[in-house]
Amino acid sequence: MATTELPLPALPEAHHEEPGGIVDYLTTVDHKKIGILYIFTAFSIFLAGGLLALLVRAELAQRGLQLMGENTYNQVFTMHGTLMIFLFAAQVSTGLGNYLVPLQIGAADVAFPRANAMSYWLYLFGSLIVLSSFFVAGGPAAVAWTAYAPLSTREYFQGTGMDLWIIGLAVVGVAGILGAVNLVTTIFRMRMPGMTMFRTPLFTWGVLVNQLLILFAFPPLTVVFALLFLERNFGAQFFDPTFGGSPILYQHIFWFFGHPEVYIIILPIFGIISEVIPVFSRKPLFGYRAMVFAFFGIAALSFGVWAHHMFATGLVYLPYFSIMSLLIGVPTGIKVFNWIGTMWRGSIVLSTAMLMALGFILVFVIGGITGIFLASPPIDFAVNDTYYVVAHFHYIMVGGLLYGMFAGFYFWFPKFTGRLLSERLGRWHFWTFLIGFNLTFFVQFLVGLDGMPRRIADYELDRWQPANLASTVGAFLTGVSVLIFIWNFLVSIRRGEPAGDDPWEGNSLEWATTSPPPSHNFHQLPEIHSERPVFDYRHRHDPAFATPHTDPERNPDRG
Amino acid sequence: MQPRRRVPAARWLAGTAVVLAAAGCAPQSVTEQGQAVYNLYNLFLYLAAVVFLLVSGLVIWSVVRYRRRGDDLPTQTHGNNRLELIWTLIPTVIVLALFVFTIQAQNKVLDRPAKPDVNLTVTAFQWSWRFTYEGTGAEVVGRPETIPELVLPVGQRVRIKLVSADVVHSFYVPQTLFKRQAIPGTDNEFDLTFEKVGLYHGQCTQFCGLQHPDMIFRVRVVTQGEYQSWLAAATRRGQAGQPGI
Numbered sequence: 067m068a069t070t071e072l073p074l075p076a077l078p079e080a081h082h083e084e085p086g087g088i089v090d091y092l093t094t095v096d097h098k099k100i101g102i103l104y105i106f107t108a109f110s111i112f113l114a115g116g117l118l119a120l121l122v123r124a125e126l127a128q129r130g131l132q133l134m135g136e137n138t139y140n141q142v143f144t145m146h147g148t149l150m151i152f153l154f155a156a157q158v159s160t161g162l163g164n165y166l167v168p169l170q171i172g173a174a175d176v177a178f179p180r181a182n183a184m185s186y187w188l189y190l191f192g193s194l195i196v197l198s199s200f201f202v203a204g205g206p207a208a209v210a211w212t213a214y215a216p217l218s219t220r221e222y223f224q225g226t227g228m229d230l231w232i233i234g235l236a237v238v239g240v241a242g243i244l245g246a247v248n249l250v251t252t253i254f255r256m257r258m259p260g261m262t263m264f265r266t267p268l269f270t271w272g273v274l275v276n277q278l279l280i281l282f283a284f285p286p287l288t289v290v291f292a293l294l295f296l297e298r299n300f301g302a303q304f305f306d307p308t309f310g311g312s313p314i315l316y317q318h319i320f321w322f323f324g325h326p327e328v329y330i331i332i333l334p335i336f337g338i339i340s341e342v343i344p345v346f347s348r349k350p351l352f353g354y355r356a357m358v359f360a361f362f363g364i365a366a367l368s369f370g371v372w373a374h375h376m377f378a379t380g381l382v383y384l385p386y387f388s389i390m391s392l393l394i395g396v397p398t399g400i401k402v403f404n405w406i407g408t409m410w411r412g413s414i415v416l417s418t419a420m421l422m423a424l425g426f427i428l429v430f431v432i433g434g435i436t437g438i439f440l441a442s443p444p445i446d447f448a449v450n451d452t453y454y455v456v457a458h459f460h461y462i463m464v465g466g467l468l469y470g471m472f473a474g475f476y477f478w479f480p481k482f483t484g485r486l487l488s489e490r491l492g493r494w495h496f497w498t499f500l501i502g503f504n505l506t507f508f509v510q511f512l513v514g515l516d517g518m519p520r521r522i523a524d525y526e527l528d529r530w531q532p533a534n535l536a537s538t539v540g541a542f543l544t545g546v547s548v549l550i551f552i553w554n555f556l557v558s559i560r561r562g563e564p565a566g567d568d569p570w571e572g573n574s575l576e577w578a579t580t581s582p583p584p585s586h587n588f589h590q591l592p593e594i595h596s597e598r599p600v601f602d603y604r605h606r607h608d609p610a611f612a613t614p615h616t617d618p619e620r621n622p623d624r625g
Numbered sequence: 626m627q628p629r630r631r632v633p634a635a636r637w638l639a640g641t642a643v644v645l646a647a648a649g650c651a652p653q654s655v656t657e658q659g660q661a662v663y664n665l666y667n668l669f670l671y672l673a674a675v676v677f678l679l680v681s682g683l684v685i686w687s688v689v690r691y692r693r694r695g696d697d698l699p700t701q702t703h704g705n706n707r708l709e710l711i712w713t714l715i716p717t718v719i720v721l722a723l724f725v726f727t728i729q730a731q732n733k734v735l736d737r738p739a740k741p742d743v744n745l746t747v748t749a750f751q752w753s754w755r756f757t758y759e760g761t762g763a764e765v766v767g768r769p770e771t772i773p774e775l776v777l778p779v780g781q782r783v784r785i786k787l788v789s790a791d792v793v794h795s796f797y798v799p800q801t802l803f804k805r806q807a808i809p810g811t812d813n814e815f816d817l818t819f820e821k822v823g824l825y826h827g828q829c830t831q832f833c834g835l836q837h838p839d840m841i842f843r844v845r846v847v848t849q850g851e852y853q854s855w856l857a858a859a860t861r862r863g864q865a866g867q868p869g870i
Contacts, residue, residue: 217792307810353704392720399716409687442727448802451830517799519830522838
């Protein structure tokens with residue numbers, strides 16, 4: 067393959083390296099630094115949310131109220147869900163996307179670097195507004211992260227904490243929309259010459275679809291919070307039936323955001339897995355185009371399934387929402403089989419990143435299959451709002467998101483820092499996480515089937531106790547595994563093995579630059595002939611790989 | 626009506642409840658409607674087990690069989706349209722079949738023939754329940770500290786009109802494998818036909834504020850004779866202006 071190295075156009079040498087001090091991070095418009103800020107902020111919120119989760123589990127380990135009263139418990143689980151869903155899960159992948167997307171498409175930065183900085187700072191201050199509710203009279207909101215009206219209206223829940231919750235999340239919502247405009251524009255407009263859409267790495271595809279979903283799903287969220295704010299503070303009656311309002315309206319708008327939110331969270335993770343598995347199987351991704359179409363299939367279906375969260379209301383048309391929700395299993399299944407197809411007859415390297423990706427597949431399949439159960443209204447009638455649902459979405463969220471995120475961290479940490487994370491500690495991290503996570507959540511399926519409702523500080527039945535105790539033990543083991551990861555990070559960032567530019571024999575363009583990349587990202591770029599430019603470049607002298615059959619762009623019926 | 630004595634009640638319930646079987650089987654249902662859910666759930670479970678074993682088997686097999694053994698690159702396959710078509714079509718067929726079974730079960734669960742045997746209005750409020758036996762004057766009202774008991778006859782179709790006095794709640798008796806939200810401004814109707822005499826645990830499952838965990842109730846399913854005499858006594862109490870609690 068004829069590969070010439072192109073000097074980057076229009077990037078003057080004067081673009082010198084800045085010192086990485088605090089002032090620099092406060093004023094930066096560099097997408098990589100903003101990405102790091104996002105990741106650190108989101109991870110800090112994850113730790114806070116995790117601490118709240120441990121408080122929940124500690125309280126539930128035994129029957130009766132031991133650690134806190136009902137009000138405190140309600141605040142703790144409300145803020146656990148709020149921090150995890152709104153302020154961590156949807157944001158950490160925005161951080162990874164911020165850092166990696168320009169690198170993967172061969173761009174020097176995002177399309178709107180200043181708007182990018184603004185999204186981050188809005189996100190940070192929105193989060194701080196939400197967190198400030200811990201320090202006001204009455205404490206934070208205690209209405210669950212879904213904040214169903216009328217429970218969340220002033221008539222039933224007073225206190226500034228709830229208003230801070232709404233304002234903070236609305237600000238974070240605006241930040242998300244702004245960030246989405248930026249990343250979508252970047253992916254459409256900033257790809258280097260030769261980087262057609264069908265040569266774009268899957269992680270970038272995942273971020274693209276994820277950000278498109280944000281563009282469509284966050285405005286309704288912001289609207290429903292605005293309505294709730296008006297109802298609480300200015301006597302609007304949107305959700306009050308005695309004034310012609312409707313409590314069910316809140317659920318509709320909320321879940322119209324809420325279900326796409328699940329895919330907002332998980333699509334970039336699909337992207338990460340689709341990067342990690344080919345590299346560590348030393349094969350191209352099996353069915354590249356099918357993967358892309360599956361992304362869009364999931365995204366399109368995700369806007370037609372929201373009311374499966376509302377089967378138990380008795381007020382939605384069940385067959386439509388049931389079949390749409392069941393059908394999401396098809397593109398999701400395609401992805402799983404394509405990942406297996408990628409590993410099949412590969413040359414698999416079990417690095418920690420790969421282990422995390424494999425763990426992802428296994429737990430995600432459990433989460434996905436139980437999602438199929440919940441798409442069936444009669445089954446949903448039985449298990450809705452019990453621990454079965456808690457287990458199901460934690461298999462998606464904790465299992466899917468965290469395994470994928472950790473896979474990404476182990477995979478790209480060398481690119482971010484120039485050093486490798488310790489593989490030995492990585493293995494400890496992986497196995498403690500695998501055991502701890504499954505112990506925590508698998509038993510919740512059982513106790514949920516047995517009828518234990520979610521969001522209760524105390525449970526009445528003795529027979530629910532063993533499962534709850536096991537779950538608590540598992541949760542603390544999961545906590546230990548996260549501490550191992552943090553330890554790994556702290557040790558490796560100082561004394562980790564130097565990584566070099568391309569420690570894993572990567573495929574996409576971020577591996578063509580230094581680790582960490584210079585502020586303008588690339589000194590030189592290879593030509594793009596396929597979705598694996600760095601692979602092509604590495605094998606440019608090998609006649610076996612110099613044929614265009616590796617290019618999905620040129621052979622649209624292959625891959 | 627019993628005072629809130631948690632441990633003996635729970636022990637009693639533990640005896641009557643079917644502790645779920647291993648491997649996540651749904652608990653046996655005690656209503657006619659719930660039987661359809663139980664069968665549907667098990668169908669899903671068997672299929673799910675097959676899919677999970679297949680996927681995890683393939684993953685583990687790949688990892689074991691195709692571990693890196695040298696520096697040679699494996700064959701760089703990019704896909705296989707026929708294979709991909711197969712693993713698109715088979716899941717599509719499976720979910721369509723599951724949809725058909727879902728609709729069949731759903732029709733049984735939600736069926737409401739013209740004439741039920743008992744008409745009941747259940748009012749959810751923060752944080753207990755009111756059970757009103759329509760046309761009889763009998764009423765049972767609970768408080769967070771006292772668990773209300775819903776007495777129902779075995780083998781009779783009970784039509785429940787579910788309403789809420791304040792926020793969204795959810796009426797749930799685990800062993801019926803059914804629940805329904807109580808939504809302010811909405812009358813929600815469904816039928817339950819209990820097939821087994823017994824005492825069953827029930828609880829609000831939609832988070833409804835401070836004392837949500839205390840919104841517990843019991844369903845006591847009795848023979849029709851016992852039900853009639855209970856109802857007569859409850860009606861007398863109700864007419865005397867002392868609804869039972």
